Amino acid sequence: MMQIVKHPKKVEWAKLLQRPVMDSSSLEASVKNILFEVKANGDEALKRFATIFDKVSVPELQVTEAEITSALALVSNELKEAIQLAKKNIETFHAIQTTAAAKIETMPGVVCWRKAVAIEKVGLYIPGGTAPLFSTILMLAVPAKIAGCKEIILCTPPAKDGSINAAILYTAQLCGITKIYKTGGAQAIAAMAYGTETIPQVYKIFGPGNQYVTAAKQLVQKDGVAIDMPAGPSEVCVMADETANPVFVAADLLSQAEHGVDSQVLLVSTSEQLINNTAAEMDKQLGALPRKELAAKALENSKAVLVNNVDEMIELVNTYAAEHLIISCSNDEVIAERITNAGSMFLGNYSPESAGDYASGTNHTLPTNGYARAYSGVSVDSFVKKITVQKLSLEGLKNIGKAVVTMAEAEGLQAHANAIKKRMESK
Template sequence: MNKISNPDRKDWLQLLQRPTQTVGDIEATVNDVFDNVRAKGDAAIKKYTQKFDGATLDSLLVTDLEIEEASKKVSPELKQAIALAKGNIETFHAVQKTKKVEVETMPGVQCWQEKRPIQKVGLYIPGGTAPLFSTILMLAVPAKIAGCEEIVLCTPPNKDGEVNPTILYTAQLCGVTQIFKVGGIQAIAGMTFGTESIPKVYKIFGPGNQYVTVAKQLATKHNVAIDMPAGPSELLVVADDTANPAFVASDLLSQAEHGVDSQVILVSTSESLINAVEKEIEEQIKALPRQEIAEKSIANSKLILVENDETAMDLINEYGPEHFIVCVENEDFYIDTIQNAGSVFIGNYTPESAGDYASGTNHTLPTNGYAKQYSGVNLDSFMKSMTFQKISEEGMGQIGNAIELMAEAEGLQAHKNAVTLRLKSLETN
């Protein structure tokens, strides 16, 4: 890891850059796939699935028999673990439900807000070397609680045209309505435009590589919403001498193993802690099955020594981490002053892995600094807020003249007339 001591504030922007390609580097590829899928539908999807995943498919849709067979391959122990996680995720997201908000802004003017589910949602679940069945829990569970009618899932197949059994088992358990063997850009394009097999959805959720991230951003140009521009995973840990160096190192490596373009950062006021963590990383990384991936990610990562907590906090808010672990004596300071983070993990016994899997919070979070303006996925992500109003005769008498004056001042005579006619009718009653 790159070790930096007391960096000058003017250098922070450069120091905190993510190791990602710019949109321009890959946008041409994404546009090409989108154009082909829009024009040729399933045929284009199958062509790209063969090209990128090495799988030749007769049908994109996963059958009930495939789901049934997949369930048999998942161990009872793993099924129990998934059930535990599902229960906690349901508990946390269910309490996010809100009641109708209603107020009479003035006599005779009733206004209220109610929430409605997004009817059709698409979930993208990465496969490959790390089939993220846990992300199904994070997306399908709140979608069901919200009341979404159609929950479409796309995930890449292996070279034999098969989907990871645990992905199929979890999707069926969580109420996904259709599962398709489609990954990458072509999956996002399929859910954006709709094909002979894949339904068009109203909003797309889920993480992915940089190509998937750009594809999701492009989808917004075609009347489809997305959860957020979620790209390669990242983690920032702030720690002092009260932290366990082995724990800190394990947390940094847990994110580093996601992918070669992941980034992890340790910020500390203690040089001895930084040195201890560095040694732990060197030892722990040797035992990882994904050592090669983690090593490339670690090469993009940083150990940053700062003078005090205030400087550390300023730097952390400037970075806006997806995951933020706080392992310091003065944890309240960081909890109270953090402004930009996707999800916060507090104390030596709160690993980021807990949020990834089973504590109950959602692990679909803003990356690449988007924590400055985006929330992580939550129940409201699957709903829309709709406002209602009802004005009585008394209410129209109360606000009518104000509306007339404002409409006239803006030069919108028809707006004014819509009120004037009603006020005149009240005069004759």
């Protein structure tokens, strides 16, 4: 179960807050080989890797319309309604993220502005494996559609019988995605990065995955393909004081631990009683979980940290930079104002991480492994690039011309200076 650490000194924080570390050298070598094979052999390599890794034969990589249609009947009306509700909330939250840029006159006759342009071709990776994450389709496809991306493709690994999870197919078609491909892991990232006979090449790749997927995303970035963010195993940090409910806190910690053995769970509290009660409650709840073996393994890397006061709790949490941060404290909004490093925050006793994972409206594709110090989660902006524009009148050119010439000549770039001078001399 969770290790309990009481009143650690600051010099111990770095070691205490370390994420589980994996040897990446052998991993990177095997991923590089997969990328090379897909780049060289396209569809043939994808089908071969499906046999090796997924233990499945995939005669056709693209999901057919018939497969999509038959999958729709397999999804219960209750689940369809839940997915539709989540989609509506995600659309509502993300729609306000599109704002028209104003034209700014920096000085008379010099007008500058930014033009937002959707990234034309994007690829979405949706994990299958132990948990087919159809919710991630909503989190990626909805903002992509709002941004106006022209081509959105989706790759996801097939089951042992060659099928794709029905909820994944239902959600994809609900979001207007028709190009769905049966390929997973690092090979799917390679297919989207380089293109194959069947799968089109994209300009930016989105979506979570295991360590192979993450390594592949970081490697294809070196070849000029953009990625959403570096994202490793999922994690949650819960800040809790004596007003928190240990039953709720235990449920939140376990909801993260059940993702996988490499998930990380951290509880930071000013109350020793809350920590003890939560640990006892976790024991009780864990036994009833279908994925209890996975969760128990994840909890081996997890810690509960007792600190002296709220200020220390905030400092420790900002040092950790959690993907998900739950603030179960009496003055949650005041504390939230002082949080500088987190992917997404959940305030109060009635805001579980699960709400944001599925249906509150915020995005669940978030920076992990401390990247929340510098990265945001996915938003409409993730699917957009901004092109700056300027237009100068003759008056504007005269107003800045002398300064530009002086600066260009000081840098020894005479042709830059001449581009201004020639225009001035022509009038």
